Amino acid sequence: SAVISQKPSRDICQRGTSLTIQCQVDSQVTMMFWYRQQPGQSLTLIATANQGSEATYESGFVIDKFPISRPNLTFSTLTVSNMSPEDSSIYLCSVDGAGGPRGNEQFFGPGTRLTVL
């Protein structure tokens, strides 16, 4: 199973600023996923990031607000741009199971807890 780290683990930001969240995996993976978890809510998929191509965004999420980079098979970043208090959430990175018996699973990072004032 993949081991995933995220930076920062938490941050408090002022409205109108931007924050970039990093996701690092200890093995090469095909797909990386970015989720938002609003307080007390379930997970909502923001986008899927494949190396070498543009990220695929879900309905309600746009690249201008949540630009994503995927420069290689072990790393991705999500930027939350022009933040407002409504962006206060936990942002989770996950990866696919990379084949094998656990290939249909997703493995999650610890999350980044963002508070926007």
Next chain:
Amino acid sequence: GDSVTQMEGPVTLSEEAFLTINCTYTATGYPSLFWYVQYPGEGLQLLLKATKADDKGSNKGFEATYRKETTSFHLEKGSVQVSDSAVYFCALSDGVYGQNFVFGPGTRLSVLP
């Protein structure tokens, strides 16, 4: 589209009580089913899964059986511990490579000593 419904929480139990968290799903195909657990301040961890009808997933005393006829995947544990306090998410996926996940709303479990 596919969807997952699960028991609304919060659920509060005493230590050693029996736990059931109901989960039902709607899907056009034959998805894999999962239970993930989120401990306070952490990301999600896979608890158990089942990939086809009548499969039983089990881990750490938790069990769930893939019931195609009732489109259900209820989570059970015979004797809960304080350390089981967490949020539990039922999920499905029709993807072979870990894509196309749909998560339920989550059920918060608190176990009191």
